[in-house]
Amino acid sequence: MIKIENLNKVFETGGIKFEAIKDVNLNINDKDIYGIIGLSGAGKSTLIRCLNRLEEPTSGSISIEGVDILSLGKEELRLFRKKIGMIFQDFNLLKQKTVYDNVALPLYLEKMETKKIKEKVDLLLDYVGLKDKKNSYPSELSGGQKQRVAIARAIANDPKVLLSDEATSSLDPQTTVSILELLKRIQGELGITIIMITHQMEVVKQICNKVAIMDGGVVIEENTVENVFNNPKTTLAKSFIGSVNTLAEEEIINPNDFKGKLIRLGYLGESSNNPIVSQMIKNFQIEVNILSGSIDKLQSTSVGHLILELIGEESEIEKSMDFLKQKNVTVEVIE
């Protein structure tokens, strides 16, 4: 379990103070794949770099598996960092070293016996699917292969936590999927908690179970991925969700163009199989105009969205909306 409490980070350059992280509180459970999403400059990198103290927070506390990491001395911190692997957008491989040596590096630093290093690196390269690239140099690899080397290196010391800073941002969509599948396998088979920074909701949708949305150094929304997709609270969350749907619904639909009441429905999993809208039309004196719809397949379930125009007496519209709510559909009136 990772517990971040009242975390702040202030950068000071030339006497000017800048608050990059403002009073962040998060609880990340063991084996979560926890997404942190936000636009450029939101403070995502600063926040995860505080978790291994590549960045020193200005105030607040961080505990990882019950250890208050901000109180660790230099040597304790060195030992503790073995529990936290990290991967980056630009891979950070050593260009002059082979794939084997890149992966072996953290084990050399631990002064592991050469024979054991060889066994472990062979196992790791097999795990990430790069057995045959052992003697290649980074310049001879594709972006996806470089990230696999970086992942093998990051898990070499059997960490409990893996921090991923935009690890798929420079990869094409197909390679992104294969790297996300590898990360999912690492979480499932090795029981590693993964914290993923990204600006792509598609990444969150594909592998995360929880997500925090950051804006201007603040966590503005935090929930399970299902709940955020089903019922996003903030404009930013809605726009991230819009970016993975084929239609950015709210942008296209202008309420002034319609005479009825516009509502946005969100429904999870099994509700999407029930003919709720047709039941509503049968039960109440209203006409329904379907303006847009989408279904997002998430890790554990699917989330559907519909935008409807309801036309009829106000009292019938109110009753229809109550009916939907009773069926566990979230209903939001679009202003």
Ligand SMILES: Nc1ncnc2c1ncn2[C@@H]1O[C@H](COP(=O)(O)OP(=O)(O)OP(=O)(O)O)[C@@H](O)[C@H]1O
């Ligand atoms: N060492 C530093 N000194 C001064 N300001 C910094 C420093 N590092 C980051 N910042 C500022 O803190 C803010 C948050 O930066 P950060 O890199 O954490 O954002 P981010 O959400 O990860 O953005 P991106 O997706 O572009 O990497 C930015 O405005 C940035 O300019």
